[in-house]
Structures are given as C-alpha cells and as structure tokens.
Amino acid sequence: QVQLEESGPGLMQPSETLSLTCTVSGFSLTSNGVGWVRQPLGKGLVWMGTIWAGGSTNYNSAVQSRLSISRDTSKSQVFLKMNSLQPEDTGTYYCARHRPGFDYWGQGVMVTVSS
C-alpha cells in the first residue's frame, strides 16, 4: 500500500538549514509527484513545493529563494532543504503524493526553530 514517512531533526536554530527526508513505498517516484506541505501549530496548510515524476520542481513563491527539493529514485526518497530558517518556519512538515491534489500523506514531522 501507499506509504510516506518523513524524518529529520526536531529542533533547529535560526539561520540554520533544514534537511528533511520523505521515504515512500507502494508507488514509484518516476511515475508520481511528491510535495511538501507545512502547517504552523494550530494553523492551516501551506504548499511549499513539489518534485514531479520527471524530476522538475515547482516552489511556492513565498519560500522559493530558500527552498530546494530533490530526490533519489533508487532509494525512493525525496529531500527538502530550506536555508535561513526563522522562528516562523516552525511547524509540522508533511510530504504527500501529488497527483495532482494530494491523496496520500505522511504522518508529518514537527520542526521547531528556536534559539
């Protein structure tokens, strides 16, 4: 069955670079897109970016200058890297299959940015 699982550090300091990994199973990254969605605590959902089946990427303009999404298809992994972290980047980060629209989601990883 389709599964996604996020992993990464829970606590970051301001100005650091966040690195998250999404490991997928039950589908191929060469046939499906995977996106990242952020949710600040107690707030709504914001699409951050997507890597598509062909390897191209699209990013939300609000974070485009700081964000990079890549993948390793041999390991069924998608990576998020975001630099210059600020406290407002605190939240739960989800990866989800992007089909278009997100149909399957990981459980999310909580990231706190604090000094």
Added chain:
Amino acid sequence: DIQMTQSPSVLSASVGDRVTLNCKASQNINKYLNWYQQKLGEAPKLLIYNTNNLQTGIPSRFSGSGSGTDYTLTISSLQPEDVATYFCFQHNSWPTFGAGTKLELK
C-alpha cells in the same frame, strides 16, 4: 495566487444533523477542488477530489458539489467520529488551501 475562503470557521452541530461547509475561491477553479479532513494530531485525509468524487474508503455520508468559485462539502448525517477540521484545496493553479472549518459536536 488563488485565495480560498472557508465558512464558517467554526461549526457546532448535533449527531444526526445534516452539515454544510462552504469554500469560495477568488477566481474560477474549474472544479479542481478537494476536501480534506484533519483530526487532532493526525495528517490530513483526502475525502473528496475534483469537487464531487468520493475517495476510496470514505463513507457515503460525505458528498461534494459546486462549480466556478463556490463549493460545498455536505455530511448527510453527522457522526461523532466526524469531529475534525475540514480544509478545501484547489489545484487549478499553484496549490492553495482554505483556512479550515472546525466542526464540533453541540
């Protein structure tokens, strides 16, 4: 970016009630509208895709409708397990979510 406005922000209803949640887009989204349910501490779950298509495994008491800029999620008979926050989402252009409707039991 297309803005998605959900109403109401909080809805209190009783078990068995028919419940309607609204979502309005800032421009025509051509029925590329999904609904998600998010329970406390859980990831969002896809309920409805492309306005009125029920995702596999979702109870038939959930239904969606709409066109143009106005969309609706209806729960025909509210159950206790439906307590959650519901988000609409458009994928007609760069993806955007609504702010959510929190559904509570009265």
